[in-house]
Amino acid sequence: MFQNILTPERELPPDCGFSVYGPGHLTMLGIIGLVLICLWLFLRHRPRWYAGGLYRIFSVCLILLELFKDLTLGLMGTFSMGYLPLHLCSIAMFICLRYAFHPDSPFAGQLLYSVCLPGALCGLLFPNWTHFPLLHFQSMTSFLFHGILVWLSALPVMRKEIRPGISRVPGCLGFLIALAVPVYGLNRLLGTNYMFLNHASAGSPLELLTALPGTVGYLTGYVLLAAAVIFFMNLPFSLWRFFRRKCP
Secondary structure, three states, X not given: OOOXXXXXXXXXXXXXXXXXXXXXXXXHHHHHHHHHHHHHHHHOOOOHHHHHHHXXXXXXXXXXXXXXXXXXXXXXXXXXXXXXXXXXXXXXXXHHHHHHHOXXXXXXXXXXXXXXXXXXXXXXXXXXXXXXXXXXXXXXXXXXXXXXXXXXXXXHHXXXXXXXXXXXXXXXXHHHHHHHHHHHHHHHHHOOOHHHOOOOOOOOHXXXXXXXXXXXXXXXXXXXXXXXXXXXXXXXXXXXXXXXXXXX
């Protein structure tokens, strides 16, 4: 069961990975969802300082997981430029760190919900590490990393510490575009595909954008898709507050 847990990627036997939405994948998603519900039940009546302590532990765990993965890959001789923390979910760990230690930062909280949460969910629902066995260290750390991102992004909203709304959508989209510009330049320089700006991750919704003509079409679709996701994630909260004011 654990014989391939530390096997380098190039030495893995063929067809040893897991299937998207297969039993193993669904089990991992179920565990992450169950933990989120348990954490919410545990924290829902706790004071903010208590929850804040857990957020700080989670944010530090994200950094330690990233360092553990990179150190292990380095010792195995398989670390490459493609493992730098420049994917959206890797960058999200710094946003989590900012919010955890400065919970009164409204912009960090909005980014946590509007950018980090959909990115982490997309990573879990459409994982790009399926060529690894489910019980490989890279697979397990990826599920745990994205799971912590979901917990840390969703819990403050569930506890009403973050109040999303469409008024902050332009700022979140502007942040994403400002982030994408230098990352795209690094992709061209390093031959990488951080944030999937060069081409879509296999099996993800971004593959729909490949029908658009050329690089300009793909990137335009990328921005429009991101804008739509951020907008519709925030719209229900604004509508709820609007109707509550109209119907006291």
